[in-house]
Amino acid sequence: xxxxxxxxxxxxxxxxxxxxxxxxxxxxxxxxxxxxxxxxxxxxxxxxxxxxxxxxxxxxxxxxxxxxxxxxxxxxxxxxxxxxxxxxxxxxxxxxxxxxxxxxxxxxxxxxxxxxxxxxxxxxxxxxxxxxxxxxxxxxxxxxxxxxxxxxxxxxxxxxxxxxxxxxxxxxxxxxxxxxxxxxxxxxxxxxxxx
Ligand SMILES: C[S@@+](CC[C@H](N)C(=O)[O-])C[C@H]1O[C@@H](n2cnc3c(N)ncnc32)[C@H](O)[C@@H]1O
Numbered sequence: 546x547x548x549x550x551x552x553x554x555x556x557x558x559x560x561x562x563x564x565x566x567x568x569x570x571x572x573x574x575x576x577x578x579x580x581x582x583x584x585x586x587x588x589x590x591x592x593x594x595x596x597x598x599x600x601x602x603x604x605x606x607x608x609x610x611x612x613x614x615x616x617x618x619x620x621x622x623x624x625x626x627x628x629x630x631x632x633x634x635x636x637x638x639x640x641x642x643x644x645x646x647x648x649x650x651x652x653x654x655x656x657x658x659x660x661x662x663x664x665x666x667x668x669x670x671x672x673x674x675x676x677x678x679x680x681x682x683x684x685x686x687x688x689x690x691x692x693x694x695x696x697x698x699x700x701x702x703x704x705x706x707x708x709x710x711x712x713x714x715x716x717x718x719x720x721x722x723x724x725x726x727x728x729x730x731x732x733x734x735x736x737x738x739x740x
Pocket of ligand 1: 553558562583584585586587590591607608609610613633634635636650651652653656657658
């Protein structure tokens with residue numbers, strides 16, 4: 546059993562994502578009309594955060610896994626044509642350059658093998674001034690031996706400093722006032738702006 550999968554698919558995870566992470570990202574100033582949710586999961590969490598908290602009314606939600614695409618389509622049906630769900634890899638999004646106002650990425654990067662490539666892809670699809678709203682777990686949490694024993698994540702996950710450096714290097718500004726580090730640097734939330 547993959548404990549991570551059980552947690553990610555749970556109702557409690559959904560409530561924390563919508564009620565805590567969605568609220569914090571909104572308070573940090575995340576906004577956008579046209580949005581992507583990358584790594585939407587089985588409940589379409591980031592797409593719902595984008596519509597209900599961040600002002601989006603045109604959202605494309607992506608996941609690598611077809612089962613998540615189908616499940617999140619059902620979960621998001623009440624949002625009608627404001628959300629479309631498609632299968633795509635975070636490192637090769639079927640989106641034009643400079644196309645969207647907002648990318649929502651909730652706990653996706655630490656699952657992507659080549660996570661710096663996904664960060665670069667987020668920068669490519671955002672218009673200048675567009676925002677990346679992120680929530681992530683760092684290596685301090687993901688590489689904990691207890692978690693490694695019960696869950697599956699790629700090797701060599703990032704520290705907080707490595708993620709911030711990758712964002713800066715890909716063309717994002719991440720002002721300190723828009724970045725939150727919680728649980729001893731295990732849990733990050735923030736809004737990065739594409740230069
Ligand atoms: C930890 S779950 C997060 C789900 C949801 N965003 C949330 O916060 O609850 C990570 C999601 O990213 C997806 N994912 C992993 N690698 C991906 C990739 N390369 N491209 C797109 N999605 C990916 C997984 O299938 C999974 O649904």
